[in-house]
Every structure is written in structure tokens, then in C-alpha cells.
Amino acid sequence: MKLNRYFKYSEFEKGLDQILNRSKNHSWQKSVIGKSVLGKSIYGLKFGSGNNHVLIWSQMHGNESTSTRALIRLLDSDFFHQFEQNLELYIIPVLNPDGCDFWTRNNANNVDLNRDAIDLSQPESKILRTAIDDFQPDFCLNLHDQRTIYGNDSGTLPAQFSFLAPAGDAEKTISGARLKAMSLINSIAGAINLESAYVGRYGDDFNINCIGDYCMSRGIPIVLFEGGHAGQDYDREEAAQLYENALKIALTKLSNDLKLQSRDEIVDGYNEIPSIAQTYTDILLKQVSDARGSRQDLAIMYREVIDGDRLWFIPVITDIDQEQIKNAHRVLDAAHLSFEELDLLIEECGVVQSTSFSIRSFYK
Numbered sequence: 296m297k298l299n300r301y302f303k304y305s306e307f308e309k310g311l312d313q314i315l316n317r318s319k320n321h322s323w324q325k326s327v328i329g330k331s332v333l334g335k336s337i338y339g340l341k342f343g344s345g346n347n348h349v350l351i352w353s354q355m356h357g358n359e360s361t362s363t364r365a366l367i368r369l370l371d372s373d374f375f376h377q378f379e380q381n382l383e384l385y386i387i388p389v390l391n392p393d394g395c396d397f398w399t400r401n402n403a404n405n406v407d408l409n410r411d412a413i414d415l416s417q418p419e420s421k422i423l424r425t426a427i428d429d430f431q432p433d434f435c436l437n438l439h440d441q442r443t444i445y446g447n448d449s450g451t452l453p454a455q456f457s458f459l460a461p462a463g464d465a466e467k468t469i470s471g472a473r474l475k476a477m478s479l480i481n482s483i484a485g486a487i488n489l490e491s492a493y494v495g496r497y498g499d500d501f502n503i504n505c506i507g508d509y510c511m512s513r514g515i516p517i518v519l520f521e522g523g524h525a526g527q528d529y530d531r532e533e534a535a536q537l538y539e540n541a542l543k544i545a546l547t548k549l550s551n552d553l554k555l556q557s558r559d560e561i562v563d564g565y566n567e568i569p570s571i572a573q574t575y576t577d578i579l580l581k582q583v584s585d586a587r588g589s590r591q592d593l594a595i596m597y598r599e600v601i602d603g604d605r606l607w608f609i610p611v612i613t614d615i616d617q618e619q620i621k622n623a624h625r626v627l628d629a630a631h632l633s634f635e636e637l638d639l640l641i642e643e644c645g646v647v648q649s650t651s652f653s654i655r656s657f658y659k
């Protein structure tokens with residue numbers, strides 16, 4: 296069972312049923328734990344009888360599907376079976392089914408579910424809160440994808456995976472729960488080997504309406520996973536494989552009880568993970584010359600648009616902030632190319648499906 300980066304929620308539902316109907320998966324319990332704004336069923340999957348409760352949710356942002364794809368692959372394999380005795384798992388594989396279909400970050404009421412942890416204005420947020428209250432997790436994994444804009448400060452490498460051990464208060468106190476989250480992140484970051492990318496660390500500014508900060512404020516260890524982008528992996532196949540590996544490392548660690556190093560070792564290790572910065576764009580055109588011959592660099596970002604059952608990447612040109620954008624997933628030397636030659640080059644990379652793209656129009 297394989298899901299592409301964009302899939303309809305009904306496709307996911309069908310695939311999930313097929314997987315859970317296999318005899319080896321009969322110990323999973325699937326239930327409808329609530330409905331989305333537009334009335335779609337949201338599922339909870341339970342497995343195992345261990346004392347260690349791990350709650351995992353994916354795709355609370357509808358256009359972040361990589362973790363769902365990784366979870367489906369793991370469910371389709373024998374991976375979880377080893378944890379039957381020492382973990383109890385509760386997985387919400389898609390928390391935002393309406394956003395999944397529309398390919399939007401927000402839910403059908405245009406609310407960011409990761410800014411609704413206290414307000415609980417949306418049915419999906421209430422479903423997640425109920426899961427937390429009833430299941431009483433010892434650890435939470437909050438699974439997301441990040442956009443293509445993230446790299447390290449210097450712009451030499453893209454961030455292909457990032458993590459955060461969120462703060463539980465405005466002082467960013469390093470509580471026991473936070474130490475556990477940092478320790479798990481250190482383990483994963485240390486085990487993921489990336490060739491032309493790096494593992495990044497998100498900023499920890501406190502916002503109680505973010506679910507991670509909320510959990511941490513209640514003393515529940517939680518790790519934010521952010522699957523990232525490198526190279527031309529726009530279908531996020533590499534990213535899904537990395538996600539699978541990261542989840543395997545995380546669950547194996549959690550099933551063995553986190554062996555805590557000293558507080559200083561954990562915090563130092565965590566802080567050594569380079570922070571992420573918005574240093575990347577999709578395509579960087581170097582030295583484009585306008586009609587008067589003056590040259591400038593231009594940045595192209597893809598806008599992701601669903602048409603029918605397909606995800607399209609529409610290139611959008613912007614002036615670039617030289618201070619901020621330092622690199623791109625594709626850099627083109629435009630110094631000796633006409634606008635039309637550049638248009639062709641941009642379409643050539645196989646990601647772009649636009650027939651209306653024109654550098655010339657940027658200068659009009």
C-alpha cells in the first residue's frame with residue numbers, strides 16, 4: 296500500500312482498512328473518535344498492552360502528508376509487533392481530513408489546529424484533547440512536514456528533518472518532561488545520516504495554543520517532528536523513507552525506557568543541533584538582466600495547487616531579500632540566458648507543470 300504525496304482522504308481510508316484487515320494486524324483496534332468540520336470520520340488506532348503509553352498524531356496540518364505515508368508503511372510491515380508487550384500505542388493517522396483533501400494547512404473553518412490547543416474552537420482540536428485526557432500518554436509524537444524554505448544559517452545545507460522539544464512556559468524551563476523530549480531528539484538526530492542535508496532544531500518560543508507547548512505545560516513529554524526537503528525530492532519519497540527511519544528509532548527508544556544522560560549532556564547535545572533558518576528557496580536565478588541590462592538575483596518559490604487528483608507546483612517569482620535567501624534547491628546561472636531560455640530551463644526540471652510561467656512577465 297503506497298500513498299503519493301497528495302492523496303484523497305477516501306484513498307487513505309480504503310488503504311487503512313485493507314491493511315488492518317490482514318490477519319497479522321487484527322490486534323489493532325480502529326475506532327471513529329470524532330468527525331471533522333465537514334463530517335469526515337477521524338480514526339484512532341490502538342495497539343499493545345504495555346504500561347508505557349505513546350500517543351502519535353499526524354497531519355494536523357492537511358498539506359503535510361509525509362508522516363501519514365510513513366505510518367501507513369509501518370502499519371503495512373511487521374514493525375509495530377515487537378512493542379506489543381511494552382508499549383500501548385494510540386495513533387491518530389490523519390487529524391485534519393478536510394485539509395488533507397483540500398491540501399490546506401488549516402481545517403475547513405480555516406483555523407490552524409496547531410494554534411487551538413487552549414481555545415478548542417474546532418472539533419478536530421477537541422478530538423485531540425480528548426485523546427490526550429483519556430489515554431494519558433507518557434510521551435507524544437506530533438508529526439508535521441516543513442516547507443522548502445529551511446536551511447542552516449549559512450545556507451550551505453537544507454534542513455531535511457527538524458525537531459523541537461517545545462517549551463512548557465514562557466521562561467523555557469528545562470523540566471523533566473522537556474529533558475526526555477530533548478533526549479529522544481538527540482537519539483534520533485544522532486542516528487539519521489544525511490548526505491547533502493542536515494537535521495535542524497526549531498525555535499522554542501512559547502505559545503500555549505500550540506499543542507506541543509500545551510502538552511509540555513502539563514508535564515507530558517512531546518516531540519515535534521518536521522519532515523523536510525532536500526534536492527529535487529518534491530514528491531517527498533526520500534523524506535517519507537527518512538520519516539520511517541526516524542519513527543523506528545523513536546519507538547525503539549521509547550520501548551526501552553529512555554536512558555537519561557546527565558542533564559547537561561542532554562541539553563548540550565540538543566543545543567548542538569543547528570537551528571533552522573529561512574535561507575532557502577526552490578530555484579535561485581543568479582544574475583538575471585532586465586531590459587536595461589542591470590542584473591539581479593531572483594527567487595522562485597513553488598505554490599502547491601490541487602487540480603483534480605493531482606498536486607501541481609506553480610512557480611512564482613519574487614524579488615529576493617539578499618540577507619535572507621542564501622541558497623536554493625536548484626541554482627541557475629542566468630547571466631547569459633534570455634528570459635525565454637530561462638522559462639524553458641525552469642519547466643525542464645520536471646517539477647513544474649505550469650504552461651503560463653514567464654520571467655518576462657515579472658518585469659512588466
Ligand SMILES: [Zn+2]
Nearest residue numbers: 356359439440
Ligand atoms: Zn505542520
